[in-house]
């Protein structure tokens with residue numbers, strides 16, 4: 014490896030770097046980084062979270078086959094372990110990029126983890142830590158110790174300590190509990206710059222903020238959740254150990270409403286279709302139907318978008334009489350006097366008005382590009398929705414893949430990761 018570290022700058026010698034920087038360590042970025050490294054290129058993979066894997070680590074199952082996302086991720090981690098050409102920087106949030114092909118400067122905020130590479134994940138720091146925080150892995154639906162492993166399949170398998178502990182008695186307890194010299198509270202937030210010859214943007218997405226949907230009153234009840242929270246609710250390492258229950262009181266959630274296009278295909282929110290929400294909601298219907306024989310699931314939709322082979326997945330679920338499809342965009346969702354959420358509106362086909370109560374309402378919010386707030390200059394542009402696109406016909410060195418480039422499922426994200434790796438290789442030139 015030819016990385017040189019000097020005064021906070023990671024670089025390859027010379028102005029025409031052949032190093033490829035991949036920004037974002039989700040499934041798309043992991044794919045791009047590994048494909049480039051396995052072809053013989055040095056890669057810096059930059060991730061803002063304490064562990065790799067991105068949003069898919071928090072999914073319960075993958076449509077259409079219902080396999081667990083950790084299987085696919087684990088294969089990539091094995092490839093990563095075997096490949097010294099990929100330098101992984103976690104807890105580095107890229108805030109700006111400048112420069113040109115062969116010589117980009119990436120500015121990142123390095124966040125303190127307070128735990129170094131000597132950590133063996135023995136868990137002693139977590140045992141003595143008394144402070145609890147909202148668990149970011151579970152979207153704040155549960156509490157977790159401030160000294161924690163990000164999740165059970167985390168890569169790197171290393172603890173992270175929340176800054177809230179600094180200066181408290183917990184700090185002393187944690188320092189004393191660690192037998193390996195892995196705890197380091199002297200770490201500070203700092204700015205680092207990274208030099209690279211080509212860049213792959215793989216910054217992915219965040220769920221659209223359901224609080225912006227004023228008539229859906231997301232904040233009025235814990236039993237009105239969004240689709241990423243539903244993934245956690247159904248997951249064995251989620252806040253309820255995998256039981257789909259009413260977050261308000263822990264009772265079984267047997268009657269469930271799934272609300273499609275919650276903010277999507279709406280000029281006031283996300284004007285585009287996120288492509289995966291109908292399929293994710295069909296998956297959510299399956300989670301409920303699997304758990305409760307007497308379940309009743311209602312899917313409110315504009316039209317069901319199940320592309321290509323996903324149509325078979327849709328057809329398979331459609332025949333279950335416990336799953337009802339209601340063509341309508343609900344006008345209002347709120348908390349009823351009986352403490353249960355209701356869904357109100359007009360059916361599109363027969364113009365019948367309805368107002369129905371549920372145990373749980375799930376808003377299928379779309380995917381909003383995470384790169385929206387990042388200061389990107391040079392040979393890529395952000396379209397009006399914030400997706401990152403390489404300029405057509407330009408001789409540039411920045412590319413994008415995964416949901417940074419468009420609303421893709423995992424299969425398309427990995428394919429675009431491979432394509433972006435190839436373009437980055439072409440940009441830095443033959444070795």
Ligand SMILES: Cc1cc2nc3c(=O)[nH]c(=O)nc-3n(C[C@H](O)[C@H](O)[C@H](O)COP(=O)(O)OP(=O)(O)OC[C@H]3O[C@@H](n4cnc5c(N)ncnc54)[C@H](O)[C@@H]3O)c2cc1C
Pocket residue numbers: 036037038039040041042059060061062065066067068069072074075076077105106107108215216217218219240241244289293296378379380383384387414415416417421422423424426
């Ligand atoms: C409810 C729901 C269910 C879904 N279920 C399925 C399914 O069953 N099957 C399927 O195929 N697809 C599913 N999807 C879609 C799937 O989640 C995406 O296709 C996938 O997450 C895309 O991966 P990605 O790497 O592009 O983005 P992400 O998973 O978002 O990863 C991006 C990474 O970049 C990092 N990052 C962001 N900004 C920065 C920065 N400035 N600096 C450094 N790092 C940064 C993030 O922390 C993250 O780790 C679902 C989506 C939703 C909403």
